[in-house]
């Protein structure tokens with residue numbers, strides 16, 4: 001483990017020989033294949049234990065309910081399917097949950113999440129789960145979405161302003177379209193009692209930051225496509241990730257450097273990690289910010305139980321088919 005989160009640009013688009021994002025089998029489909037004896041690999045003890053571990057987190061107390069209308073006690077059908085007695089929705093144990101956005105088996109999920117909890121980068125996590133780099137990259141995107149979705153600000157971050165819903169449109173992981181120029185979101189770093197909160201600042205856009213820099217002498221520093229500002233209102237800094245369309249050359253240099261460059265323990269922690277990414281995008285930026293917020297606030301803790309609970313949590317209802 002080298003402490004980095006990632007080491008290569010995102011590769012969400014299809015690559016030769018890989019399944020298209022829309023064609024990726026879900027975790028539940030993989031399991032159905034294996035229990036039906038049609039899978040490529042044997043259904044091993046490791047998978048059975050891993051599945052039991054995930055099921056325990058999906059259904060606390062063993063009480064099952066419909067992911068669409070929340071009615072309890074669904075009928076059990078063949079091949080592990082369940083049917084809601086109220087709305088007739090047919091589903092599996094993992095339907096509508098974050099982990100089902102990826103085709104990993106339960107054992108692969110556990111290996112990947114364990115490595116990620118120990119700060120593995122994508123390549124290391126892929127090796128730990130014995131999967132390809134691209135598969136691990138997609139699965140870690142799912143895990144980051146799941147982490148973000150557990151936050152108190154999830155509804156806002158999964159709203160239209162960040163564009164994140166397009167990453168899992170229709171209950172499938174998608175290569176997200178780029179953020180439209182003029183709508184790059186801005187986040188604020190807020191610290192309180194040694195903890196940090198990274199908020200979406202909905203009233204601001206990248207243009208606001210350029211305007212403040214020009215007309216109100218707001219100091220700005222740059223890390224690749226990332227812009228970090230001096231203090232703004234209650235925030236230690238504003239932060240955004242643009243792309244080549246953002247007119248960085250328009251920025252003015254003001255004397256001194258933003259407060260966070262020396263005064264924010266979170267930024268000092270996050271800066272070195274963000275530096276290792278070569279392909280950060282405006283769309284994916286909140287995923288990394290919220291992951292780093294969680295890692296910073298929970299340093300020294302075992303993150304695996306938290307990651308697994310996040311993966312097993314239900315996705316927002318519109319993601320159900």
Ligand SMILES: [Zn+2]
Nearest residue numbers: 066069084087
């Ligand atoms: Zn139902």
